[in-house]
Amino acid sequence: MHELIEKMMxxxxxxxxxxxxxxxxxxxxxxxxxxxxxxxxVVSPLFFPGGDIGSLAVHxxxxxxxxAGAKPLFLSAGLILEEGLSMDTLWRVVxxxxxxxxxxSVRLVTGDTKVVDRGKGDGIFINTAGIGIIxxxxxxxxxxxxxxxxxxxxxxxxxxxxxxxxxxxxxxFESSIESDSAPVASHVQRLIAAGIEIxxxxxxxxxxxxxxxxxxxxxxxxxxxxxxxSVSVRGDVRAACEVLGLDPFYVANEGRFxxxxxxxxxxxxxxxxxxxxxxxxxxxxxxxxAEPSGQVTAQTAIGGCRIIDLLSGDQLPRIC
Amino acid sequence: MHELIEKMMxxxxxxxxxxxxxxxxxxxxxxxxxxxxxxxxVVSPLFFPGGDIGSLAVHxxxxxxxxAGAKPLFLSAGLILEEGLSMDTLWRVVxxxxxxxxxxSVRLVTGDTKVVDRGKGDGIFINTAGIGIIxxxxxxxxxxxxxxxxxxxxxxxxxxxxxxxxxxxxxxFESSIESDSAPVASHVQRLIAAGIEIxxxxxxxxxxxxxxxxxxxxxxxxxxxxxxxSVSVRGDVRAACEVLGLDPFYVANEGRFxxxxxxxxxxxxxxxxxxxxxxxxxxxxxxxxAEPSGQVTAQTAIGGCRIIDLLSGDQLPRIC
Numbered sequence: 001m002h003e004l005i006e007k008m009m010x011x012x013x014x015x016x017x018x019x020x021x022x023x024x025x026x027x028x029x030x031x032x033x034x035x036x037x038x039x040x041x042v043v044s045p046l047f048f049p050g051g052d053i054g055s056l057a058v059h060x061x062x063x064x065x066x067x068a069g070a071k072p073l074f075l076s077a078g079l080i081l082e083e084g085l086s087m088d089t090l091w092r093v094v095x096x097x098x099x100x101x102x103x104x105s106v107r108l109v110t111g112d113t114k115v116v117d118r119g120k121g122d123g124i125f126i127n128t129a130g131i132g133i134i135x136x137x138x139x140x141x142x143x144x145x146x147x148x149x150x151x152x153x154x155x156x157x158x159x160x161x162x163x164x165x166x167x168x169x170x171x172x173f174e175s176s177i178e179s180d181s182a183p184v185a186s187h188v189q190r191l192i193a194a195g196i197e198i199x200x201x202x203x204x205x206x207x208x209x210x211x212x213x214x215x216x217x218x219x220x221x222x223x224x225x226x227x228x229x230s231v232s233v234r235g236d237v238r239a240a241c242e243v244l245g246l247d248p249f250y251v252a253n254e255g256r257f258x259x260x261x262x263x264x265x266x267x268x269x270x271x272x273x274x275x276x277x278x279x280x281x282x283x284x285x286x287x288x289x290a291e292p293s294g295q296v297t298a299q300t301a302i303g304g305c306r307i308i309d310l311l312s313g314d315q316l317p318r319i320c
Numbered sequence: 321m322h323e324l325i326e327k328m329m330x331x332x333x334x335x336x337x338x339x340x341x342x343x344x345x346x347x348x349x350x351x352x353x354x355x356x357x358x359x360x361x362v363v364s365p366l367f368f369p370g371g372d373i374g375s376l377a378v379h380x381x382x383x384x385x386x387x388a389g390a391k392p393l394f395l396s397a398g399l400i401l402e403e404g405l406s407m408d409t410l411w412r413v414v415x416x417x418x419x420x421x422x423x424x425s426v427r428l429v430t431g432d433t434k435v436v437d438r439g440k441g442d443g444i445f446i447n448t449a450g451i452g453i454i455x456x457x458x459x460x461x462x463x464x465x466x467x468x469x470x471x472x473x474x475x476x477x478x479x480x481x482x483x484x485x486x487x488x489x490x491x492x493f494e495s496s497i498e499s500d501s502a503p504v505a506s507h508v509q510r511l512i513a514a515g516i517e518i519x520x521x522x523x524x525x526x527x528x529x530x531x532x533x534x535x536x537x538x539x540x541x542x543x544x545x546x547x548x549x550s551v552s553v554r555g556d557v558r559a560a561c562e563v564l565g566l567d568p569f570y571v572a573n574e575g576r577f578x579x580x581x582x583x584x585x586x587x588x589x590x591x592x593x594x595x596x597x598x599x600x601x602x603x604x605x606x607x608x609x610a611e612p613s614g615q616v617t618a619q620t621a622i623g624g625c626r627i628i629d630l631l632s633g634d635q636l637p638r639i640c
Contacts, residue, residue: 004433008407008410008411008414009414009431009433012414012415012417012418013414013417013418013421013427013428013431014418015427015428015429017427017429017430018428018429018430018431024430025394025396025429025430027393027394027429027451029352029354029393029453030352032349032350032352034349034451036394036396036429036430036451037396037430038396038397038398038430038431038432038447038449039398039432040398040399040400040432040433040434040447041434042400042434042436042440044440073347073349074345074347074356076345076356076357076358076449077358078358078359078360078398078447078449079360080360080362080400080445080447090328091328094328094329094332094333095332097332097333098332098333098334101333107333107335107337108333108335108338109335109337109338109345109347109356110337110338110344110345110356110357110358110449111329111333111338111358112358112359112360112447113324113329113360114360114361114362114638114640115637116362116442116445116638117442117637117638119439120362120364120441120442121440121441121442122436122437122440122441125400125436125445127358127360127398127400127432127447127449129358129396129398129430129447129449131347131354131356131451133349317435317437318434318436318437320434
């Protein structure tokens, strides 16, 4: 995917917005700063512990806007339905989208529905695009990261990917793992309102924590060092990962992000994130250094050091 | 689809934007008037005479923005690829999107790509969402239509649907029918710039001319009467429709629209539309009356009158 985007999409649509490689494009219109983003959702199964494709499609786009520091305002929804889908399933998904949008205070203002023949789709695919408004003066992105910055993580990792995997494979662990799918825009707004000088934000979707950190290290040409044991992974998630031979650092999340902030504000920022249930496990997980440029390393629990790299395959296909 | 939207989507996302039932949602932000719209494209085959899914995905959304009288500015693109799709096919589609965007002067600023398993998609599905700016003070929509208004049609009808149909079914007519897929935003902008007081615009996509007129007659509670022989249908399109038992009035177009304008300005408006090749066949096709409310009638060539109604089935599935 990384290669596809670099080699095909960027040359075909050459423009500064795509080249910024942000989750959202930043648009200036008559003095107004807007963020604009899109995401398609093809998750299988459609319903999973802790969420469904409808709420996921709202949270995913709201979170991409939040990662630009934008306040999400408006969503579009494009539904592609496979012939034979039950009206009951569709109604549950549509209602879930409606409730999620209301909970995020975004308005779903325009939509489209297409039906494809049986066997040419997979139940429901949903695309959402979103518009948010940027009301701060920060430049949030990898280029703003500085040596000495603190890396914050907004909660425990790996739950969304493992919830999907266990639901899809019919694996039964002692307890059911619930997805962490949730909107994070209000958390980001809280940091900004308190004057935290956020340098970079990234949500930990496909590729998980590891891929997000590697992308930021590469784009900023800096070294990110994290401490493994500071990264919260629930016991059941860790156990499920072990059984399936997966590394939780690479497993997808849908309600988690990293924030790069000046060290002097890190304690205040963690306190702000922890002020509600969603951010209860927020923590400092590492810091930024100048060298070795473009690299992510992890101090392991037994005192070693490992290099974190991009995975070449996909650990978990169709998790979003 | 009509029923699905009325009974499911509107209640789930209850808000004034959706209830306006426009092609685009009108958004006001700090004094700025924007249009926001989305459309998914699932056309089969991906390539057809006169276009492909890539250019169609750009034109479709640009045209939806144009129907609000907006100047299209930014697009998002969400691609859903079926595993096994050739890179060559993808590259052709992506290049076609890039060229179409450039020709329309819109920037494709944000995108997303997902891959689904073989047999769970159909080559490529594309969603585009678009943002445009409204720089006029007109209220364009069915509620602004008035008795006495003239109905303009921007060109000949039926070509897109018949191009898809003949390509899909491998039908060989004497000449190949090319889709009319084209962006119409510059035509609308030309009318607005010249001071034409546009009351309503509607592009003639799914359901064709007939469905667009019926929807406007119902929403405005007025009577639209058209003269059948004023509606331009190419000979090969008419012949293909006859062979297949289709009515060209219901066949989809992707570069045609109707405009409702005050009678006093209709001649000037037709002249403006005809000033380039795309609008060369623009014509006056009818007028608006008060009664019978909500009805569309057509004066036939032999002097009769027929009532135009919505089709309950889909004449041509997956034409966009």
